[in-house]
Amino acid sequence: xxxxxxxxxxxxxxxxxxxxxxxxxxxxxxxxxxxxxxxxxxxxxxxxxxxxxxxxxxxxxxxxxxxxxxxxxxxxxxxxxxxxxxxxxxxxxxxxxxxxxxxxxxxxxxxxxxxxxxxxxxxxxxxxxxxxxxxxxxxxxxxxxxxxxxxxxxxxxxxxxxxxxxxxxxxxxxxxxxxxxxxxxxxxxxxxxxxxxxxxxxxxxxxxxxxxxxxxxxxxxxxxxxxxxxxxxxxxxxxxxxxxxxxxxxxxxxxxxxxxxxxxxxxxxxxxxxxxxxxxxxxxxxxxxxxxxxxxxxxxxxxxxxxxxxxxxxxxxxxxxxxxxxxxxxxxxxxxxxxxxxxxxxxxxxxxxxxxxxxxxxxxxxxxxxxxxxxxxxxxxxxxxxxxxxxxxxxxxxxxxxxxxxxxxxxxxxxxxxxxxxxxxxxxxxxxxxxxxxxxxxxxxxxxxxxxxxxxxxxxxxxxx
Numbered sequence: 011x012x013x014x015x016x017x018x019x020x021x022x023x024x025x026x027x028x029x030x031x032x033x034x035x036x037x038x039x040x041x042x043x044x045x046x047x048x049x050x051x052x053x054x055x056x057x058x059x060x061x062x063x064x065x066x067x068x069x070x071x072x073x074x075x076x077x078x079x080x081x082x083x084x085x086x087x088x089x090x091x092x093x094x095x096x097x098x099x100x101x102x103x104x105x106x107x108x109x110x111x112x113x114x115x116x117x118x119x120x121x122x123x124x125x126x127x128x129x130x131x132x133x134x135x136x137x138x139x140x141x142x143x144x145x146x147x148x149x150x151x152x153x154x155x156x157x158x159x160x161x162x163x164x165x166x167x168x169x170x171x172x173x174x175x176x177x178x179x180x181x182x183x184x185x186x187x188x189x190x191x192x193x194x195x196x197x198x199x200x201x202x203x204x205x206x207x208x209x210x211x212x213x214x215x216x217x218x219x220x221x222x223x224x225x226x227x228x229x230x231x232x233x234x235x236x237x238x239x240x241x242x243x244x245x246x247x248x249x250x251x252x253x254x255x256x257x258x259x260x261x262x263x264x265x266x267x268x269x270x271x272x273x274x275x276x277x278x279x280x281x282x283x284x285x286x287x288x289x290x291x292x293x294x295x296x297x298x299x300x301x302x303x304x305x306x307x308x309x310x311x312x313x314x315x316x317x318x319x320x321x322x323x324x325x326x327x328x329x330x331x332x333x334x335x336x337x338x339x340x341x342x343x344x345x346x347x348x349x350x351x352x353x354x355x356x357x358x359x360x361x362x363x364x365x366x367x368x369x370x371x372x373x374x375x376x377x378x379x380x381x382x383x384x385x386x387x388x389x390x391x392x393x394x395x396x397x398x399x400x401x402x403x404x405x406x407x408x409x410x411x412x413x414x415x416x417x418x419x420x421x422x423x424x425x426x427x428x429x430x431x432x433x434x435x436x437x438x439x440x441x442x443x444x445x446x447x448x449x450x451x452x453x454x455x456x457x458x459x460x461x462x463x464x465x466x467x468x469x470x471x472x473x474x475x
Contacts, residue, residue, distance in 0.1 A: 037056075037078055037082045037083035038059065038076075038078060038082065038083075038163070038164060039163070040061060040163050041162075041163060043159060043162055043163075044156075044158040044159040044162060045065055045150075045151075045154070045155035045159075046063045046064070046065050046156070046159045047063060047064040047065070048061060048062075048063055049061075049062045049064055049071060050062045056080070057077050057078050057080060057113065058075065058076070058077055058078075058107060058113060059075065059076045059077075059078070060073065060074075060075055060103075060104070061073070061074045061075070061076065062074075065150075065151050065155055067146075067147040067148075067150040067151040067155060068130065068136075068146050068148065068151050069130075069145065069146070070130040070131060072103075072126065072127045072130075072151070073102055073103035073104065073127045074103055074124065074125065074126045074156070075103045075104055075106070075124075075125040075126075076123065076124055077107070077112065077113060077116055077121075077122070077125075078122060078164075079116075079119060079120050079121055079122065080118060082165075087165075088120075088165065089166060089167045090120050090121060090122045090164075090165060090166060090167060091120075091121055091122070091166075091167050091172040091173065091174070091342040091345075092121075092122045092123075092124060092160065092164075092166050092167070092172070092174070093122070093123045093124070093174045093175075093176060093338070094124050094125075094126070094152075094173075094174070094175040094176070094185075095112060095123055095124070095125045095175075095176050095177065096125070096126070096128055096175070096176065096177030096178070096180075096181030096182075096184050096185055097125070097127075097128060097129075097177070097178065097181050098135075098178045098180045098181050098182075099134050099135050099179055099180045099225060100129070100132060100133070100134060100135070100229060101128075101129065101132070101181075102127060102129070102132050103125045103126055103127045104125075105125075106125050107125070109324050110324065110327065110328055110331070111328045111331065111332065112125070112331065115328075115331050115332050115335050116335065119335070119339060121339065121342070122160075122164055122166060124156070124160055126151075126152060126156055128148060128152075128177075128180065128181055128184060130146070130230075133229055133230050134226070134228070134229025134230040135225065135229075135230075136148045136230075136237060137180060137183065137184070137222060137225070137237045137238070137251075138152065138180075138183070138184035138188065138251075139187075139238060139251050141236055141237060142236075142238070142239045142244065142247065143236065145232075145236075149188075152184075152188065153188065153192060153195070157173075157195065167342075169197070169345055169348075170193075170194055170195055170196060170345075170348065171197035171198075171341065171342070171345025171347070172342055172345050173195060173196055173197060173198075174196060174197065174198035174199065174200065174338060174341075174342075175188055175189055175196045175198075175199055176199070176200035176201070176202070176266075176334075177200075177201065177202065177204060178202040178203055178204070178327040178330075179202075179203050179204065179205075179289075179293075179322065179327075180204075180205075180225075181204070182200075182201035182202050182204015182205065182206075183201075183204045183205045183206065183208070183253070184204075185199050185200060185201055185204065186199055186201050186204055186206045186253035186265075187251050187252070187253055189253075189260060189263055189265075190252075190253045190256035190257065190259045190260050191250075191251070191256065191259070191356070192363075193259050193260065193262065193263055193352075193354070193363065194348070194362075194363035194364050196263065197263060197264060197341065197345060197346060198264045198265075198266070198312075198338060198341050199260070199263055199264070199265055199266070200265075200266040200267075200268075200334055200338070201265075201266070201267045201268070201269075201297075202268050202269075202326070202327045202330040202331070203268070203270070203289075203290060203293050203322055203326065203327065203330075204267070204269075204293070204297075205217075205218050205221075205292075205293060205296045205297075206253040206254055206267070206296065206297060206300040207252065207253070207254035207296050207297075207300045207303070208238075208248060208251070208252050208254075209248040209249040209251075209254065209255050210249075210252055210255045210257075210299070210300075210303055211254065211302075211303075213295065213296075213299065214254065214295075214296045214299050214300075215241070215248070217292045217296060218296070219241055221289075221292070222237055222238070223235070225237075238251065244446075245448040246357055246375055246376070246377075246446055246447050246448045247357070249357075249377075249448060250356070250357035250358075253300065254299070254300050254303045255355075256355055257300075257303050257304055257307055257309065258307055258353050258355060259353075259354055259355060259356075260304075260309065261307070261309055261349075261352065261353070262346070262349040262352060264312040264341055264346075265311040265312055265313070265314075266312055266313040266315075266334050266337070266338070267297060267301075267311055267313065267314050268313070268315045268317060268326075268330040268333065268334070269293050269294055269297045269315075269316060269317070269320075270293075270294065270316075270317055270318065270319060270320025270321060270322075270326060271290070271291065271294045271316065271318055271319060271320065272287050272288065272289075272290040272291030272292075272293075272294055272320075272321060272322075273287070273318070273319040273320075273321075274319060274321060275318070275321065275326070276319070276320075277320070277321075277325030277326060277329075278319075278320075278321055278323070282321045282323075283321060283323065285322070286321035286322040286323045287321050287322075289321075289322040290320065290322040293322065294316065297316065298316065301314055312337070313334070313337065315333075348364050349364070350384045351382050351384050352364065352381070352382055353379060353380070353381040353382075354379065354380045354381075355377055355378070355379045356377065356378065357375060357376065357377050357378075357447075359371075359372065364382075364401065365400070365401030365402070365432075366380065366382065366398070366399070366400060366401060367399040368380055368396060368397070368398050368399075369396065369397045370392060370394055370395070370396040370439075371394050371396070371442075372392065372393055372394030372395075372442040372443065373394070373442040373444050374393075374442065374443045374444055374445055374446045374447070375446045375447065376392060376443060376446065376447035376462075377392070377447055378390065378391060378392030378439075379391040379392070380398075384403075385403045385469065386468065386469060386470075387466070387467045387468040387469045388400075388466075389464055389465065389466045389467070390437050390464070390465050390467070391439075391462055391463065391464040391465075392439050392462065392463070393439050393440055393441065393442050393443045393461065393462065393463055394439055394440075394441075394442035394443075395436070395437070395438055395439065395442075396436075396437040396438075396439060397434060397436055397437070398434070398435045398437055398467070399432055399433070399434045399435075400432050400433045400434075400435070401432060402428075402430045402431035402432045403431060403432070403433075404427045404431045404432070404433065404469075404471070405427060405431060405471070406427055406428070406429055406430065406431045407426060407427060407428075407429060408426065408427050409424050409425070409426050409471075409472065409473045410424070410425055410426075410427060410433060410469055410470065410471050410473060411423075411424055411469070411470045411471075411472055411473040412424070412425050412433070412435055412467060412468070412469055413467070413468040413469075413470075414435075414437065414438075414465060414466070414467050415465065415466040415467075415468075416438065416439075416440070416463065416464075416465050416466075417440070417463065424473035433469065435467060437465050437467065438465065439463045439464075439465055440461065440463030441461075443461060
């Protein structure tokens with residue numbers, strides 16, 4: 011998924027000169043924090059900023075471009091929704107404003123657009139994962155540092171329904187993976203010629219693995235299987251980042267997917283670029299498989315647009331952004347509340363979302379699934395032991411009866427809520443598995459003796475302590 015960077019020195023020079031002449035006043039100040047050290051800030055025009063930052067998560071200076079809405083400085087109390095917009099393989103943070111039409115498409119809109127690097131020095135990219143060897147930690151940078159940093163420095167609206175993530179090619183995979191892994195952060199996700207299936211379907215996995223290995227070796231200069239680990243011995247890590255495997259996590263997320271079929275379309279000349287034809291052909295197959303997966307789960311994307319002739323190239327991604335920006339702004343204007351009930355699958359041993367917190371102790375890496383029914387209770391599937399803390403649903407410092415049902419039967423206990431109205435509940439899931447899930451490529455662990463236990467927990471007010 012190669013996206014060639016274009017250096018637009020003339021554009022940058024003219025914009026910088028315009029600012030130097032006082033054509034635009036500085037509308038924002040950017041301070042270090044949240045794990046990021048701001049090295050340089052340049053205002054390129056009245057809306058566009060180019061920043062470089064340092065982070066311990068990735069061993070390089072990284073670029074971040076930010077588009078502010080017109081009038082940001084003159085409305086000091088107004089807050090805005092945010093679109094995180096990701097480039098593709100061999101790209102850089104500047105792509106969406108140099109090769110892309112992001113600045114034109116968002117002109118006049120009450121929207122902040124954040125465009126970070128997903129690669130070091132225009133390299134192939136790291137596929138938006140924390141590498142198993144620890145050398146590059148893109149998830150840490152994007153999710154745990156950049157988003158809090160943006161919230162601290164800019165006047166953002168911070169509900170999930172007012173935060174979206176989008177990307178092209180590799181960035182399209184990233185946007186879908188992040189939305190599936192962190193559904194509490196993003197109410198909308200957009201993929202332009204992305205690859206949403208790298209592990210669920212065999213064809214999708216083999217195609218993605220070939221492209222990922224090529225990116226690792228030819229573009230990043232690292233060994234194959236650096237990004238996700240060995241697909242035989244560590245298939246779980248592939249699946250844990252795979253939007254198709256985690257598709258049920260996207261049930262309450264608005265999805266916009268656009269892709270061509272690889273045949274030369276209205277923006278191509280003659281037979282089109284062979285590389286762009288070949289890549290989009292694979293992308294077409296991958297997205298159709300992903301759609302099959304969604305249908306199996308009864309999930310309907312907001313937009314699923316296999317638009318036919320079109321190759322893996324900028325004119326189509328620019329059109330995708332133009333097509334989707336209106337519906338996206340409509341979503342921002344009427345943001346959906348967080349879901350009252352949900353199902354969430356993850357391989358992380360501890361996590362928090364929608365006010366729930368889970369910490370699991372187990373001997374082997376595997377998926378767990380938290381399914382909630384709101385105040386009345388939840389189920390947790392996996393192995394080992396867990397501690398689940400609920401949102402602040404309940405009366406403070408008040409006893410509640412907690413009924414726990416496992417294969418062995420039902421037990422009850424009376425627990426008191428915290429000063430904030432939450433309950434902390436110990437949950438037994440059965441003996442901890444000792445074999446990693448998916449230990450041999452795509453072979454499910456149950457076929458090799460691994461088990462998944464489900465514990466149901468019901469919560470009711472009252473009880474004697």
